[in-house]
Amino acid sequence: MARGLGAGLVGMVMALFAVSLLVGPAGLPPLQALTALVRGDALAETLVMREIRLPRAMLAVLVGAALGLAGAAMQGYLRNPLAEPGLIGVSGSAALGAVLALQTGLAAVHILALPFAALAGAVLAVLLILALAGPRGGSITLILAGIAVSALAGALTSLVLNLSPNPFAASEIVFWMMGSLADRSMTHVILAAPFIVAGALVLLALGRSFDALTLGEDAAASMGVSLVRVRVMLVLGVASMVGAATAVAGAIGFVGLVVPHILRPLVGARPSALLPASALGGAVLVLMADIAVRVILPTRDLKLGVLTALVGAPLFLHLIYKTRAQGL
Amino acid sequence: MLQATAHLTGRFTLALRRASRVIGAALALWAGAAAAGPPERVVSINLCTDQLAMMLAGPGQLVSISRISHDPNMSVMLEQALSYPINHGQAEEVFRLNPDLVLAGQFTSPYTVALLRQLGVNVVTLPVVNTLDAIPDAILQVGLLLGQQDNANALVSEFRAGLAQLRTQRDTRPRAALHYANNYTTGANSLAHDILNAAGFANIAAEEGISGGGHLALERLVMLMPDLVISGQPYPGASRAEEVLTHPAMTALRDQHAAQALSDADWVCGTPAVLRAIAQLSQLHEGG
Numbered sequence: 001m002a003r004g005l006g007a008g009l010v011g012m013v014m015a016l017f018a019v020s021l022l023v024g025p026a027g028l029p030p031l032q033a034l035t036a037l038v039r040g041d042a043l044a045e046t047l048v049m050r051e052i053r054l055p056r057a058m059l060a061v062l063v064g065a066a067l068g069l070a071g072a073a074m075q076g077y078l079r080n081p082l083a084e085p086g087l088i089g090v091s092g093s094a095a096l097g098a099v100l101a102l103q104t105g106l107a108a109v110h111i112l113a114l115p116f117a118a119l120a121g122a123v124l125a126v127l128l129i130l131a132l133a134g135p136r137g138g139s140i141t142l143i144l145a146g147i148a149v150s151a152l153a154g155a156l157t158s159l160v161l162n163l164s165p166n167p168f169a170a171s172e173i174v175f176w177m178m179g180s181l182a183d184r185s186m187t188h189v190i191l192a193a194p195f196i197v198a199g200a201l202v203l204l205a206l207g208r209s210f211d212a213l214t215l216g217e218d219a220a221a222s223m224g225v226s227l228v229r230v231r232v233m234l235v236l237g238v239a240s241m242v243g244a245a246t247a248v249a250g251a252i253g254f255v256g257l258v259v260p261h262i263l264r265p266l267v268g269a270r271p272s273a274l275l276p277a278s279a280l281g282g283a284v285l286v287l288m289a290d291i292a293v294r295v296i297l298p299t300r301d302l303k304l305g306v307l308t309a310l311v312g313a314p315l316f317l318h319l320i321y322k323t324r325a326q327g328l
Numbered sequence: 329m330l331q332a333t334a335h336l337t338g339r340f341t342l343a344l345r346r347a348s349r350v351i352g353a354a355l356a357l358w359a360g361a362a363a364a365g366p367p368e369r370v371v372s373i374n375l376c377t378d379q380l381a382m383m384l385a386g387p388g389q390l391v392s393i394s395r396i397s398h399d400p401n402m403s404v405m406l407e408q409a410l411s412y413p414i415n416h417g418q419a420e421e422v423f424r425l426n427p428d429l430v431l432a433g434q435f436t437s438p439y440t441v442a443l444l445r446q447l448g449v450n451v452v453t454l455p456v457v458n459t460l461d462a463i464p465d466a467i468l469q470v471g472l473l474l475g476q477q478d479n480a481n482a483l484v485s486e487f488r489a490g491l492a493q494l495r496t497q498r499d500t501r502p503r504a505a506l507h508y509a510n511n512y513t514t515g516a517n518s519l520a521h522d523i524l525n526a527a528g529f530a531n532i533a534a535e536e537g538i539s540g541g542g543h544l545a546l547e548r549l550v551m552l553m554p555d556l557v558i559s560g561q562p563y564p565g566a567s568r569a570e571e572v573l574t575h576p577a578m579t580a581l582r583d584q585h586a587a588q589a590l591s592d593a594d595w596v597c598g599t600p601a602v603l604r605a606i607a608q609l610s611q612l613h614e615g616g
Binding site for chain 1: 509510511542545546548550551553563564565566567568569570572575576577580584585
């Protein structure tokens, strides 16, 4: 069944990727669009397909996979279904790092300064959260610490943007809080992809340890799982993925929370199976949201986070309702 | 008053009496203002009124201009502006300057304007100039407010002559696109549109049915293949909004197909400075 689910998710990602390439305000007929993408003879069509739509679709997959996988990993490690990169302030802190790099001019000095700054922000947030509410802290501590870190990161991001001499900086706050993939380019793909892939490899390697952790920390330790190693790898993996995703797309909420929730029953609640499934599921959700953004209000640059929250929040409420009905 | 006539006649006379009292008060105010002569301490809190005031004011009449006028990216009269003290458009500091006239823009914070008026300061808000034809009106209005009608008349005739000289008939009308941060553009009913037309260019945004300001998706812009791309000037500090100006698709379009120009401070305000913008564009027209 897990194999069928995997194939289904891969199929959905591929289909949505194709739709994402075919949707856009330029109004290209599908055949013409694909010819332009592959052959590249007409200047306008080729620019639209290769420089605007292709990087956008690729980023949707990368960012979605990053958020879904990071969410599943956080939930697996903390054994708490409320953990999510956005909820515990990792995305917000990554955004703060990225904004600082941009505003101090560091991002212009070296191309890697932006993702590294975002990564540093994410690492700091994860370390802070783990210190405040490690696995022994209750879920209340985790959420309270997360809210505090998110609020602080959000406030500092707004402060930095408010102080900027750039007239557009204040409106950027929306982008860093809500996220968007509009008009990203191949540069952004090249910037984010290595960090996201590296982070994914690290987190996927932790699957077995998460499986063992479901039995409790002591049992996992007796099975040869090094808790320190897991913790360090988790921090690095999550920070790398979420940091890179946030640096190019802003903070997109709810994906990391909702996707593992939806998929958990389908993979038999096994963390090691949930990790790759959540990566694919995250890609599906972000691709869908990014297509919806362009279809619903094509001229208004609707923010991605608005859509993921609009889709995610009701789903989440439904899940809570179902859990309650089961008397859990 | 129409309502009053529909009701009782007694009410009508009451309304009439009240109306005459209002008119009387207004007349007295007007007479008082006229007797007081031109304002002696004028404060401008808007970039565009700054420029008109600096062009028209008599010596010592203009006390302070807005902070933005000292910004080299936005100000067309930087050298002159640097000789004036600046304000930050906040009611408290403006009030302390003890002005007898404050010039503000249509979109100046309504709270500031209301508060200043409440404090008894005479605040005049000038409408945004959206067409070349409205520029003489703006000049004359500020001239009247400052009591500098002669200066204003001279400036208007100078502007009209300059514009007539630049507005020559041309055989071709290349298509231009205005591309600002966040893919913002302006179509018909905007100053930039008039500047384009006066220089002999058609505005792509107007073709797309955009009136005033609007957003033109990057994809649409590329598909329209403009002959000239006029980009918004980059501001200091970084912003994601401006990244679209150097997006690879735009760079490729400029490298392989379209000519390029920058829209700078000359484009911002409806003042005679727009003539410089038109002259620069006209050169591109002849060059291409």
